[in-house]
Amino acid sequence: MIKMWLKVPVEEKDEAGRKRLTGGKDNDRGTPQGGVVSPLLANLYMNRMLKGWRKTKRGERYQAEVVNYADDFVISAVGKRRRHWSGRGR
Numbered sequence: 666m667i668k669m670w671l672k673v674p675v676e677e678k679d680e681a682g683r684k685r686l687t688g689g690k691d692n693d694r695g696t697p698q699g700g701v702v703s704p705l706l707a708n709l710y711m712n713r714m715l716k717g718w719r720k721t722k723r724g725e726r727y728q729a730e731v732v733n734y735a736d737d738f739v740i741s742a743v744g745k746r747r748r749h750w751s752g753r754g755r
Contacts, residue, residue, distance in 0.1 A: 674687065718731055
């Protein structure tokens, strides 16, 4: 169902106020700005990331905390050395 939702054309207005269709079956990525499906998809992927974060105990390892609200999140960490959450140093 989500795949079908992403393939539906979006009706927009251009600068002159004329209607135009964008996206549709030829569109291969992304959602329209302000689209109602965007927060749903963001939460699906964020949920997966947060489960992995907890399972691998990244918060303990990097003295970090994830705070999420709606479809946004922030990772706050303590320390001087910067590390990438995936475990790969930068």
